[in-house]
Amino acid sequence: MSKELKLGIITIGIIIIFIWGFNFLKGENIFTSGSRVFQVEYAKIGGLSKSSPVTINGLKVGKVDKIEFDTSEEKKGFLIVTFTVENTFEFSRKSIVKIYSPNPLSGSSLAIVPNYEGEIAVSGDLLFGEMEESLFTSIGERLNPLQQKIERVIVRTDTLFSSINKVLNENTINEINSSISNLSGAITDIRTTIQAVNAMVTDNQENLTSTIKNTKKITENFSKVSDSISTIDFGKMVAKAEEAVGNFNDISRRINNGEGTVGKLLNDERMYDNLEAATKELEELLRDIKLHPKRYIHFSIFGKSPVPYADEIKN
Structure with missing residues (x-):
């Protein structure tokens, strides 16, 4: 056998081994015949992927x-999963194909729960599928969205730190240090002020106590006055005031109508004229008494007659 033939055989063997190993790593065995193909339909697959x-x-x-969408109108959006079974183990068409997650670090897998009643499942059958709700399934279903969110957060954080690095240049850092120094001085001044206030409060503690006591007494007195005011029957007071106003209005009405002495005095013109004439005569009488008192008071030892009254002639 020539060297060229040996080299060709070895090369073909290496290629065959390479193809077999590659397919074996994908879960396929090209030397095994009799594999069957089944389909199952799900509303969601919970992280299941091709080659699971x-x-x-x-x-x-x-x-x-393979995994593809159902194109029918009644089940639009559902997913049809096609899988192969290379083992000759037989099970019926009533068997259930469950999606489950064996652990939180791996993706989801398919598990055939065999049923032996009824017709035996053959290649091409559509089996009934279920989703096994578990902690691992939920984690596997949320791993991809969570990973995308984490990646977005990392990108935003990197952008944020880049912006911070641009802002925090040497001049900005010096200004921040200066601001912190000024803030420290302000805090020191505030502490000094607080100490002075505390000292003032301590020195005037007795006066403050006395002031607080007086304020308390004033408040108590106001409370007593308020209680006294609350006991006053303002309704009766208002009723009596209304009654007094009514009486006053009645008296005013009677005076205006000329009833009673005061009413006649204010409304009778003749009485006013008579009073005025009487006043004038009384004034003249008093004037005459003042000018000629002997006419009214006369003392005579010898019986002299008094001077008769004579009305003065007014110029």
């Missing part, structure tokens, strides 16, 4: 071949 393993009672018997 298919197991029966924990034993790997196949893999997921």
